[in-house]
Amino acid sequence: MVLAFEQGPIRPPSEAFSLLFRLTRNCPWNKCAFCNSYRNKKFSRRSVQEIKDDIDTIAEMCRLVKEISMKRGFGGLLNMELLVQIHNSEDYQLFHVAYWLYNGGKTVFLQDANSLIMKTVDLVDILQYLKERLPTVERITSYARSSTLARKSVEELYALKEAGLSRIHVGLESGSDEVLKLINKGTTAQQHIEAGQRAKKSGISLSEYVILGMGGKQYSREHALETAGVLNQINPDFIRLRSLTVVEGTPLSEKVRNGEFEIESEEEIVRGERLLIEHLEQIQSSIVSDHAMNLLEEVNGKLPEDKEVILAVIDRFLALPPKEKQNFALGKRWGVYRVLDDMLDATQHAKVAAALEKLEQEGKYQETLSFLRNQVI
Ligand code: SF4
Incomplete structure (x- = not known):
């Protein structure tokens, strides 16, 4: 029988080397106007026992990888040659586990869109079990919605941190209530702040994702300034920049068609990016442009010390003649x-x-x- 565990379709770019498996399926909100990730897919929960069974399966796969290594003369070690062999001869999930082990077996990303919707006591149980069964794990991360995080107390979040939850990725998208309403985020700027501040107080590392261009032409300025304002109050560890792409079939594409949302030009988006970064003050966040969708992928650095360098990259683009x-x-x-x-x-x-x-x-x-x-x- 082929061993298998449940995996979802999405992970943040920074989790490319992480082990991926599901605590819940799809997104419990699933109404953001720009998002197509789980459209037409129903949210469902998994039981603690199902998840623990998956962790056992992954542990068994780790053992199997070692066994394959011994049998094929690699002495229990995993090198690129064996990894290629496993890729060519075994099923995808065993390769995924082998690839994870090859990269150190240290990081885990809990799928799907909002694992923190689970009861804290259950999550703690799962995190502890995960660390016990997969002892090489050093970092465990998950997506969470601000509206969910804001319902957890600092004590609950601290319990999750103590059980092993290292980082939370939050889709902030915007700090402007107008924009949040327009994109049907189901979260207010105030909830974003409360959620972020609680995560920070608990000691869990926090990544906030911002979508450049999310205000469209109409709310471009509000989007930049109010997002900066919210981030200034949160002081997240990471501010991760994404640029808006309107996906066909989403409610946002409908708004574009009927004129309710006007997409900004590349230059307007970069100007908004500058306005946002310019107004980030008194925070110690790392700015990360880790997505190919961003026009200026070199906008990276640590605040406050790299602010001028980051702005200089943006200004270099803005100073180009129109044709360039x-x-x-x-x-x-x-x-x-x-x-x-x-x-x-x-x-x-x-x-x-x-x-x-x-x-x-x-x-x-x-x-x-x-x-x-x-x-x-
Ligand atoms: S919460 Fe995240 S996954 Fe869910 S609809 Fe919004 S953007 Fe998509």
Whole structure:
């Protein structure tokens, strides 16, 4: 019989080397206007016993990987050669566990969208069991909604931290109530603040995700300034930047069609990004642009000391002549450039310039840019 445990479809980019398994299925809210991750999928809970059984299965898979290593002459060790063999000969989940072990077997991400919706006492039980059965684990992380976090006391969150929960990833998206209402986030700015402050007080590391461009043209300024205001009150460990991409079939795409939401241009989004970062004050957060959807992936650094360096990256883009801004945007979305310095490569620059000219002649620049952005999701 093939061993199996339940996994969901999503993880944050920073959890690329983590073991992934499910505590709950899908999203209990599932109504954010921009989100397609769990659309048409019903939320359901898993019992503590089911989850513990999955942890046992993962522990058994760890043992199996060792056994395979012994049998194939690797002395119980796991190197790239054996990893490739396991990839080619075993099922995907055994490979996932082997890949995790190859990367140290240290980090776990609990799926899906809001594991903290479970009762604290059950979560503590699961975290303790996980650490007992998988003793190499050093970091356990999960997504959580602010409205759920805000219902847990600092004492409960502290109990989770003591049981092993190291980091919580929260989709803040915006700190503006207008924007939160527009995107149907089901959370207010005040709840974001309460939730974030509680997580911080408990000692759990906190990542807040912000969507650049989420205010659209109408609320661009409010989005930047009020998001900065909320983040200033939370002081999260990480502020992770994402750029809005409107996914076809979402309520937001409908709002775009009927004119209720106007998508900002690449430059407007970058201007909003600058306004946001400029107004982050007296916090010690790391700013991370760890997603290819961001036009300026090099906007990274620790506040307050790197603020000027971060703003200088943004200003470098904003100071480009209009044609060069278009050149960078197209090259970035096309995958020719990653960072601004890539434009200095004359061959690549000429290649993008030629494509840009052709697209402009055909009146297809914007359309192509939107198409390329949507490919990144
Ligand atoms: S809470 Fe997260 S997963 Fe759920 S609908 Fe909103 S963005 Fe999507």
